[in-house]
Amino acid sequence: MFYRDSNGNEIDLLVPVGQTLEGYEIKSSATYNSSFETGFRNLTPQLDARLSRRAVVYCGSQERTDASIEVLRYSTLLAV
DSSP: OOEEOTTSOEESEEEEETTEEEEEEEOOOSSOOGGGGHHHHTOOHHHHHHEEEEEEEESSSOOBOSSSSEEEEHHHHHTO
């Protein structure tokens, strides 16, 4: 599934995991930009409460897994 509201906020991929959802914003850029997190920051409280994971997936080399919104390389996500 994906999410998009009437204001244009979106999450590219929502994956059901039990009673929760994992959310992934997917970018083709090799350079990370904090604007990639905008969709997660503007979610409705109801959807935000259902997310057990929030991650930006991109082509770059840096990762951040210790924050509320993870930043992952494509290769890391595909290795899971």
